[in-house]
Amino acid sequence: MGKTMAEKIFERKVGRPVRPGDIVVAPVDWAMGQDGTTPLAIQSFEEMNGKSVFRPERIVFVIDHNAPSPLESVSRLHDLMRSFAKRFGIRLFEVGEGVCHELMMSRGLVVPGDLVVGADSHTCTYGALGAFATGIGSTELAVVMMTGKLWFKVPETLCIRLLGELQRGVFAKDVILHIAALLGADGATYQAIEFHGPVVERFSVEERATLTNMAVEVGAKAGLVPPDEKTISWVRERTDRPFEVVLPDPDATYARVLEMDCTNLEPQVAFPHRVDTARSIREAEGIPIQEAFIGTCTNGRIPDLEVAARILRGRKVHPEVRLIVAPASRETFLFALEKGWVEDIVKAGGVFVPPGCGPCVGTHQGIPGDGWNVISTANRNFRGRMGNREASIYLASPATVAASALEGKITDPRKYLG
């Protein structure tokens, strides 16, 4: 009987056959923590009388969620991370380097076949490279720092085949918002998702990351894309670390196979205050907006800024809209500068905040006002997510967000993408 990617990755890590439902204790290749979760991990590490860190070179801290610090209490927590990292020789990405998940991929850390844990739920993003990556809690991160291992329940796998061809103006974000609406917020709880099919094969690694990023929004433990030539050359440009690609067996046993023809899919918009509420853009057009946000670990990458710049170039953001842009990393920012996209966006009236999470999680840099509608490229729109429970958040692709920023209301991007 064939095995899925998740099963094969766990088998390789523990050196024996595994089946879904098995509990295994497996060594991890990377462990990541960000500034919202690492301070608590450090506290747990101290409480457990931790004396040393197992393979500090495979632990990564990132200061991205609340950076630069808006408060002295936050600065203290950042300093706690800095001094711990220094004491044990752990790599720390500083303020302004980018969103943790983007750095784990684009800096050539994660490679196909890796088993990765991160104290952040969107750790599942790295499945775009064919790694098994999943979110954990802070105390678990502390245990992993001490021992290099964690216990896992081997998940069943849901196979999603994306067939057909996307129309102009329809993007990976629209596909995953549609999938979330089909499956529901708990549609894949305890499962891994494998993304297959011609639509995924045509996607760049960045677009695949938009899909895998949101696997957790349907409850999945991980989202994986089988590595191909594109994956391998993307990784090879970034690291010399040897790796062995793990592919699913052709006769793998899936808990469920879902086929979806994407040919007639239209741009999607998820409505407040749930991620699994996406409807066609037609049903959202005309809703007035006061804030537009482009960025995050879902959609702050090069293709996202490119399409936003293309739409905004030579035009003006609506006078009643605050357009905020947070590049996913410093490299993305520099690339966008070089290409002239930053100039396009700023001249149109957009505001750049430093590479990082920006206003995604309500800590700083763009907290909406009472009664505001926000259209955002993020992955979550829960009430209060951006820091004000009196605001409403709509989720969409960068193209839809850029077009909506121009018109001051939710707008179909296709008219700007001639």
Next chain:
Amino acid sequence: MRLTGRIHKFGDDINTDYIISGKYKFKTLDMQELARHVMEDIDPEFARRVQPGDFIAAGRNFGCGSSREQAPRALLAAGVRGILAKSFARIFFRNAINCGLVVVECNTDEFDTGDEVTVDLGEGKVVNHTKGIELSVPPLPQVMIAILQEGGLVQYFKKYGSFEQV
């Protein structure tokens, strides 16, 4: 482990942003401070109403969203002893056990705010005294029982030093 308390009822998909908002949790490690804001975005009065030893009964997918361990910790600090839900999001479920917060999967349809319940983990059952309902609950994996018995992952780890003991 046998616990009795009163129910506060919530619906489906209670996410960790609702349990403790990002705007608070990034600022401090002081769980008493965070406890004052639990559930604020969906039930601003909850933190004032909750009594030590109370339970939350919820629908499907409790604890979805962010991986923040501050969510179960702030609930515990607010006095909540355990959560009964029709299903849980997996990271929250692990975090809760790792903090010593009792989590039980069971059908909560008939449960209402104010009901008195007893959770007996040893016997694997939940009794709603107010409604006269008795439910059996699925057993946890061995490793989770061991962690819960020690009162959380920190205490468990101090005692055993690895997961391989289980």
